[in-house]
Amino acid sequence: MFRKIFIPLCLLVGFYATAQEEQEAAKPIPPAQSFVTRHQIQNGGQTVTFTATAAEHYLKNEEGEAVASIWAVAYTRNGVTNPATRPVTFVFNGGPGSASVLLHMGLLGPQLVKVPSDADADDGAAPYRLQTNQEGILDLTDLVFIDPVGTGYSWVVGKGKTEDYWGLMEDARSIAAFMRQWVTENNRWISPKYIAGESFGTTRAAAVANTLEGDGQDMALNGLILISQALDYAGSTSVHGNITSYLTYLPSMAATAWYHKKAGKGKTLEAFVQECRDFTYSTYAPALLKGNLLPPAEKQALAEKLAYFTGLDTPYILKSDLRVLIPRFQKQLLQDQGLAIGRLDGRFKGDESDDVAENPHLGDPASYQISSAYTAGLNHYLANSLQVRMDRPYLTDNGELANQWRWRTAPEGTYWEPMPVNTARMLGDTMRRNTDLKVLVASGYYDLICPFFDAEYTFNRNGIVTERVHFSYFEAGHMMYTHETDYQKLSRDIREFISNP
Template identity: 35%
Template sequence: MSSAKLPLAFALAAMLLGSASHAADKKDKSHDDEPKPEAALLHPQASSSEGSVSVEGKRIAYKAVAGTIVLHGKGDKENDPTVSMFYVAYFKKGDDASKRPITFVYNGGPGSATVWLHMGAFGPRRVVTADDSHTPAAPYQLVNNDYSLLDASDLVFIDAPGAGFSRLIANDADASKRDEQMKDRRKEVYSVDGDGHAFAQFITQFLTRYGRWNSPKYLFGESYGTTRSAVLANDLENEDSVDLNGVILLSQILNFDTSIDGPDQNPGVDLPYELALPTFAATAYYHHRLPQQPADLESFLKEVEQFAIGDYAQAMMAGSNLDDARKQAIAEKLHQYIGLPVPYLLKANLRITGGMFEHELLGDSGDTTGRLDSRFAGPSLDPLSKEAEYDPQSSSISSAYIAAFNNYVRKDLKFGQDQVYREFADANDWNFKHDGHDGAVNVMPDLAKAMKTNPNLKVMLNGGYYDLATPFFAADYEMHHLPVQPELMNNISYDWYPSGHMVYAHEASLKLLHDNAAKFIEQTDNVTKH
């Protein structure tokens, strides 16, 4: 299913990491959550093991638990099991668990398993992939992760409902009623609000099971996981009375009106074009497609940012009132900044979507750039297409992650021997209505409320210069427009990396991400501070 056939809200979100549209390309469409009660899903499962990891020269011994937590309904349905959520937790041995920080980690989608952050960023083992090209087929190399976040915090990697080993539960004794029950489960859970509530219930149950209520607590979400984090932080703070120490956001999207994936479906909304421009410029810089190659990327991007919110934004605002001479001048300046030919820019009316840019930048060589990481490139499926038809980055590394985890979880963690690990949930019917409102999802108010009701809450924003899925300048814009008091803006920190959506896929950036996140946790850990 192509995103062009979907409602706008889904078309925007479906293109994020772990998207349902990507899932549709990869999964067996017949594998919907089975309307058959499975006894194992109705009870928590756990498999324990031990290991060690060397993080930047420091050896850390840990206990690992791979298992499930069963969620239940609310009110008169509190005894009704709804979801079996899979997790892998790593606990550092020898520390006082009640005082040690704990970080809940998840990818996005919506409906993605958390294999990416687990095997690429912060787990004790990391799969080796090529930096900006296609990783050769198996065998893949699994190595000690020198940049696991286990030195700073215990870690809990959570698979979203329906993904990984997580499953929705339909357990009515009547088979005909189980089908309806499963439909109800999907409607409840596969939604912005239902997903947030599910993760909140998982976290509170986890805190109880492992005695971690008094530990410093953190959320770490990537891509749609940042959308989830805003909803989840608000739910935890204001429904469950769980004050968080920090929220770490990677490749952020909080307001889907900023997405560059769908502005051509929403004429008159020009902001996404402006916010994507610095990422276009970074990509052209990386592939040496600029008329004059700047000496320094960061200084170049600052210049492009000023143009994006200045002359370019004013030209876009003028619409049909923009005179031909001014339009020509803007097109020529765009050519200097993003490398596309002036005639093409004029024909596009100065408005370039992400898919158009990915297809056109290297079009003379027959290649398409990556979307999640525009440093990557691969042969265009159709050289005459208007937009990119696949993501070379995703095709380059996904197999390595999935193969590595499927081996690791069964061999090392001793879990899932006779189960299927799903890269994505079958969440094509995801409900993007939030708090009863239609239109593009915007969870900026959720994060703002969490920060207002817990004014000590710190937020760390991370992004890659080469991310065309969630451009870094759009994330920066969202944060600087968060509806909070000026003093609360001081609670937000920003870190940018010479990498893409999956910042950690670039090893040098992974080290920086680790060091920055570890420092953030240390500075916001009230146990350590006091």
């Protein structure tokens, strides 16, 4: 009798335990928050009155249940006679794991955080300086700043799971779904549409543009603004064995060495960089392909030439087997001064306690010397200008997301071998199906994480229609807009790009 009763009781207890776990796992679905304010700004020689809508937008599953909340800040111009024909630009940063804070508060938003333009000082502690974006483009286009799930105020709700969003294609599908939803809710299907992305945000932009062509809701884009592009990671991953990266990073090393007066004396930056480009194509690439077949005399000559371009010692380059990794370059270039240079921007310098470490151990000075200002500036702006009141912190960056990111491009259950991430082929295919899609590629000469030569290498391959690609170069790094002159130049370039479809 005991056994007959015990077994059903175990099943019953197990059932209730499972149900309880599922109930606990499902996150509550609070009402979507929305904060609407009205503003005025001078952009493009015009007085622009606009509405700022900072709001949560719920993505739903096939059953119509909310499973994720996307936080976005939209700036839409008031008094537009036919808003359906006014351009709208969707903006996001990269990471993966970064909110849209940098492009929002550094380049395109109505208010900007200002940090030392010449990378010669740390942002220090509060108070920080915010100023009106006089070079903005709100006279030309509405702007929608998007924070992907897990960043900013965006998160999963209800039965949603982070793994449904924390991956290359999962992320692209969620952003595409949000864009379609926003366009539908705001009656903007026939508006010209642009995406502006930075770093991994450019990887995402190519994937999103491709994704938007499917699902029975084909949405063709007019243009992509790719800031510090990272479409093919073979050219932006400085690790041994990746022969492409030795080539793509060399001109950026040369430019950075020129900036710090370690190379290229008496030459302009552009001339020195072009000299390095020519050397990379004609001499360095064939030499790397030869490997150990390279005769000693040629190896010595090559090391001397690499020293000429990089500002490093010839013996060090020989010990490196003619292959200098970027983290080592960061420590070696200014070793005589006891300084490590930045990765995101080689202009920045950090004073580290361990001068013989192989890699910078404090982190990237191009990041930690500006991040506090941007975080504080964004939080101040949301609370005071946009009147946002949320019950959780705004995550400008989420390391947990990055650590759990899924790079797999093939469906589960199908064969897949890990390869460098590459969405460039997606962009090439999309450009050939959409003959109006054009691309602006903005690159910093001193960017040591997404090198400018990699942009050239990538966009001259992968089926991309180069006649519709415009390259623009800046004397700064990854976030070139932190340099005042380049902020103005990039703003002008984007204005011209959108003004001339």
